[in-house]
Amino acid sequence: MTSLKEMIQTAVMVVVITVCAWITIPLAVPFTLQTFAVFLSLRLLGGKWGSCSILVYLLLGAVGVPVFAGFKGGVGALLGPTGGYLLGFLICALLYWLLEKPCRAKARIEDLVLLCGLFLCYAFGTAWFVYVMGMKNGAGSMGIVQALLLCVVPFIIPDLVKLWLSGMLARRVMPLIPLAGRK
Numbered sequence: 404m405t406s407l408k409e410m411i412q413t414a415v416m417v418v419v420i421t422v423c424a425w426i427t428i429p430l431a432v433p434f435t436l437q438t439f440a441v442f443l444s445l446r447l448l449g450g451k452w453g454s455c456s457i458l459v460y461l462l463l464g465a466v467g468v469p470v471f472a473g474f475k476g477g478v479g480a481l482l483g484p485t486g487g488y489l490l491g492f493l494i495c496a497l498l499y500w501l502l503e504k505p506c507r508a509k510a511r512i513e514d515l516v517l518l519c520g521l522f523l524c525y526a527f528g529t530a531w532f533v534y535v536m537g538m539k540n541g542a543g544s545m546g547i548v549q550a551l552l553l554c555v556v557p558f559i560i561p562d563l564v565k566l567w568l569s570g571m572l573a574r575r576v577m578p579l580i581p582l583a584g585r586k
Contacts, residue, residue: 409452416444416456417463421470432557435472441492442517442569447576450500457496461489484539487531488554491524498523510570517566525555 423440427433445453460470461481469476471489481489498520505512529550536545 412448413452413456413459416440416448416453417459420444420456420460421463424470424472425474427472428561430561434558434561436565437472438492438521438562439565439569441495442566443573445496445499445517446513446569446573447580450496450503454493454496454500457492461493464489482535484532484535485528485554486535488524488528490531491527494527495520495524510574514566514570517569518563521562521566529554 420437420440423436426436428436441457444456447453448456464470464476465478465481467477471480480486495517499516502516505516529547532554533545533547533550536550
């Protein structure tokens with residue numbers, strides 16, 4: 404049975420993901436802290452409630468609440484060129500949930516599972532990007548290599564840093580807060 408504590412913690416992580424999506428780091432290729440918050444949500448709440456927080460975040464965005472990067476929301480944001488990466492967060496979360504028991508064994512295994520989830524997110528998002536750009540600009544307008552160079556390569560190092568930082572923060576926060584998903 405779902406407890407009030409689990410629902411509140413899930414809602415708090417939805418807010419954290421939203422706020423992190425709005426924070427843009429202005430480098431040569433700007434990026435947000437959204438991926439950091441997705442990783443943190445999974446680490447803190449566990450697979451089930453972390454996945455729920457990501458699903459609620461996506462549903463809020465789908466109904467038009469401006470929770471996505473750049474204060475965007477609506478089905479158009481999910482169906483647009485970068486919508487596959489947003490949906491990829493849920494794929495990452497579901498993989499984490501599926502492999503949660505081994506994840507808890509060691510931090511390195513948890514990092515590896517989240518890394519695999521990130522690459523699934525990249526794969527799904529890139530395939531979606533190529534498909535949408537092909538529909539928008541005509542078939543063959545964007546190849547996989549071009550899409551990877553544009554949408555994945557610039558974000559690999561920042562996403563690895565976010566993965567590492569989420570682990571550092573989660574390890575410090577977990578002893579202080581009794582988390583429902585991490586019984």
